Amino acid sequence: LDTKFEIMSHRVVFIGAGNLATRLSSALAEKDFKILQVYSRTQLAAKTLAMKFRAKYTVLPADITSRADIYFVALADSAWDDVLPLVDFGDRLVVHCSGSMPLSALAKFAKNRGVFYPLQTFSKNRDVDFREIPVFIEANSEKNIDTLVQIGREISDSVSVLDSEKRLLMHIAAVFSCNFVNFFYSVAFEILKSNEISFDVLKPLIMETARKVQEMHPLQAQTGPAFRFDENIIEKHMKALDAFPESKEMYYFISKSIFEHHQKKR
Amino acid sequence: LDTKFEIMSHRVVFIGAGNLATRLSSALAEKDFKILQVYSRTQLAAKTLAMKFRAKYTVLPADITSRADIYFVALADSAWDDVLPLVDFGDRLVVHCSGSMPLSALAKFAKNRGVFYPLQTFSKNRDVDFREIPVFIEANSEKNIDTLVQIGREISDSVSVLDSEKRLLMHIAAVFSCNFVNFFYSVAFEILKSNEISFDVLKPLIMETARKVQEMHPLQAQTGPAFRFDENIIEKHMKALDAFPESKEMYYFISKSIFEHHQKKR
Numbered sequence A, B: 001l002d003t004k005f006e007i008m009s010h011r012v013v014f015i016g017a018g019n020l021a022t023r024l025s026s027a028l029a030e031k032d033f034k035i036l037q038v039y040s041r042t043q044l045a046a047k048t049l050a051m052k053f054r055a056k057y058t059v060l061p062a063d064i065t066s067r068a069d070i071y072f073v074a075l076a077d078s079a080w081d082d083v084l085p086l087v088d089f090g091d092r093l094v095v096h097c098s099g100s101m102p103l104s105a106l107a108k109f110a111k112n113r114g115v116f117y118p119l120q121t122f123s124k125n126r127d128v129d130f131r132e133i134p135v136f137i138e139a140n141s142e143k144n145i146d147t148l149v150q151i152g153r154e155i156s157d158s159v160s161v162l163d164s165e166k167r168l169l170m171h172i173a174a175v176f177s178c179n180f181v182n183f184f185y186s187v188a189f190e191i192l193k194s195n196e197i198s199f200d201v202l203k204p205l206i207m208e209t210a211r212k213v214q215e216m217h218p219l220q221a222q223t224g225p226a227f228r229f230d231e232n233i234i235e236k237h238m239k240a241l242d243a244f245p246e247s248k249e250m251y252y253f254i255s256k257s258i259f260e261h262h263q264k265k266r
Helices: A002-008 A019-030 A043-052 A077-086 A142-155 A164-193 A199-215 A231-243 A245-265 B002-008 B019-030 B043-052 B077-086 B142-155 B164-193 B199-215 B231-243 B245-265
Strands: A011-015 A034-039 A056-058 A070-073 A093-096 A112-118 A134-139 A158-161 B011-015 B034-039 B056-058 B070-073 B093-096 B112-118 B134-139 B158-161
Touching: A011 A019, A019 A034, A019 A043, A019 A070, A019 A112, A019 A142, A034 A043, A043 A056, A077 B231, A093 A142, A112 A142, A112 A164, A134 A142, A134 A164, A142 A158, A164 A199, A164 A245, A164 B164, A164 B199, A164 B231, A164 B245, A199 B164, A199 B199, A231 A245, A231 B077, A231 B164, A245 B164, A245 B245, B011 B019, B019 B034, B019 B043, B019 B070, B019 B112, B019 B142, B034 B043, B043 B056, B093 B142, B112 B142, B112 B164, B134 B142, B134 B164, B142 B158, B164 B199, B164 B245, B231 B245
Parallel strands: A011 A034, A011 A070, A034 A056, A070 A093, A093 A112, A134 A158, B011 B034, B011 B070, B034 B056, B070 B093, B093 B112, B134 B158
Antiparallel strands: A112 A134, B112 B134
């Protein structure tokens, strides 16, 4: 039976060819998985990813092969209805990779279904160490859970089972600590750029800010004028931000939140 | 003359014993600087820091020695008026360490004055590699600039001269990319905690988010539902955040900003 699993679960199709699909398929291909085919609405994206594995590619949902063991759906959920009903999945395992879509969203498309959610920010051309990425699994049967946990362990040192509701909240936490954080990096970038200061000056600060919370509680790591309620400095900043109205509004809003948040804790 | 500088500029007093004072004095003490005395309003803080260097300490501004070569003012500016008028600085060099206070703010207290601003987030009990921290210098004479640049180079590989106005904007950029970022880490922490999920799951994501912008432009590094304008996911997040009204308001505000920001760029 184990041998059967080993053979059975290794023929993979990727439905989607974006950042996550690119990095996950690459991590699987480095192990014993065979990427059979890549589907994407965009021919260039499908072809570019498929070429990495000498796999086939298609832009036509109806041409997605039914001969794989497992299908990874890494598409925006708004595209699911245009693609998934046209594929003959049979009994094959179909898993999506979304933090915020419930497992049940696959019910109308697949008899055997699961979720395989790697918690990381991916870029097509940036390699990541998949072994350190936490992978969260959910599936509609114990057998499918086992299969996905086993696949997860092939590429990651941290595989857990988590239900849809908790995964959604984890995704929101990830949005705050990655997407929103990166947005603030770009706000900082633009403030510096307009003053002809290189973004390089912030790089050690950005790294140290991230490193601190690897060891300290974020509340303990908090510094800055809003945390100290340094009104004089905050006023100076607000005045200087007159030239950056959007950033000014954010500055005020977040400073107020920090102050109120820490008032409560004190 | 060089020898004179070497001797002259090495007797240091710290006025303030907070995070920045602790890390800066430690970096200087590792070189040939002699920390003579530490002042703080809080006896415990003054004593704790002074003990690291077998230095004297005081809580009385009038007891601050006039025999040092250089005074580092690392106090909230709201405390300056209670302390600095009571110290006899004579011709000695007095420098503040604030990103947002202009050089001119020291004019009423000191004839020779400057700014020594290390751009980093400091915690008392957390060692940092000072060599990689950018230090920004300003002073009221070429001679004082030279002195501060020389001191800066003793402890950092990146020393630049920057005027007060640009330093203020740099400080604002630092607030966005450190203080506000860390606040979002704590928002994420609390969302996870209320669902009994360990903050550990976010640590690789936080590190990767910081590492990405060491090499990529932050606009290129941006990912997430707001950037993709994934309304379905954003709605799910907003609904799930009903239990966290403050975080919900922030989620909406920042998502909207990201969307508008990237709409313009597209």
